[in-house]
Amino acid sequence: DIQMTQSPSAMSASVGDRVTITCRASQGIGNSLAWFQQKPGKVPKRLIYAASRLQSGVPSRFSGSGSGTEFTLTISSLQPEDFATYYCLQHNTYPQAFGQGTKVEVK
Amino acid sequence: QVVLVQSGAEVKKPGSTVKFSCKTSGGTFSTFVISWVRQAPGQGLEWMGSIIPIFGTRNYAQNFQDRATITADESTTTAYMELSRLTSDDTAVYYCARDLVDWGQGTLVTVSS
Numbered sequence: 001d002i003q004m005t006q007s008p009s010a011m012s013a014s015v016g017d018r019v020t021i022t023c024r025a026s027q028g029i030g031n032s033l034a035w036f037q038q039k040p041g042k043v044p045k046r047l048i049y050a051a052s053r054l055q056s057g058v059p060s061r062f063s064g065s066g067s068g069t070e071f072t073l074t075i076s077s078l079q080p081e082d083f084a085t086y087y088c089l090q091h092n093t094y095p096q097a098f099g100q101g102t103k104v105e106v107k
Numbered sequence: 108q109v110v111l112v113q114s115g116a117e118v119k120k121p122g123s124t125v126k127f128s129c130k131t132s133g134g135t136f137s138t139f140v141i142s143w144v145r146q147a148p149g150q151g152l153e154w155m156g157s158i159i160p161i162f163g164t165r166n167y168a169q170n171f172q173d174r175a176t177i178t179a180d181e182s183t184t185t186a187y188m189e190l191s192r193l194t195s196d197d198t199a200v201y202y203c204a205r206d207l208v209d210w211g212q213g214t215l216v217t218v219s220s
Binding site: 038095097 | 142144151152153154156157166167168169202204207208210211212213
């Protein structure tokens with residue numbers, strides 16, 4: 001099975017900061033990676049699919065990059081509503097797998 | 108947009124079985140990939156398995172291979188997850204999702220003696 005490792009597991013940031021989260025796959029997955037945002041008590045929301053495609057309605061400050069085994073989610077200018085936990089998911093092969101999550105907290 | 112409505116909270120005894128549902132509205136149910144994802148209290152998301160009704164294909168995570176069963180009823184556009192041999196570690200919110208884009212509201216399952 002493919003394992004997904006996210007880093008960091010948590011981070012502190014301020015409004016306006018550029019935030020980068022990394023996700024590594026234990027083997028190549030092409031571009032079959034999605035990023036999700038989850039706020040406390042809420043349902044996860046898909047932000048990015050196919051590694052770099054922005055989900056409709058998601059602000060353009062979110063972007064994704066990478067292929068193969070290393071992927072990045074970038075928030076270009078962190079907004080107050082972006083404090084949340086972010087997860088990557090590989091959907092290249094079954095079983096699919098989430099990373100362990102990255103919590104973005106207020107500095 | 109596809110709307111998914113999940114069944115209500117459950118309280119179960121260790122060793123028992125739970126079955127909960129995910130009713131969909133909109134779209135073409137048979138072509139969906141319906142995934143089940145769970146989240147234990149204070150923990151991350153865990154992919155459990157999925158089904159594609161039109162093909163009848165099911166896939167499961169290793170952890171659930173022998174005690175989870177995902178089914179789909181095309182006549183009612185409803186998917187089901189059945190989980191057996193429950194332990195306290197199965198206490199979690201269980202989500203269904205269509206293509207991991209549209210999500211149900213979650214079903215809380217509490218396993219306690």
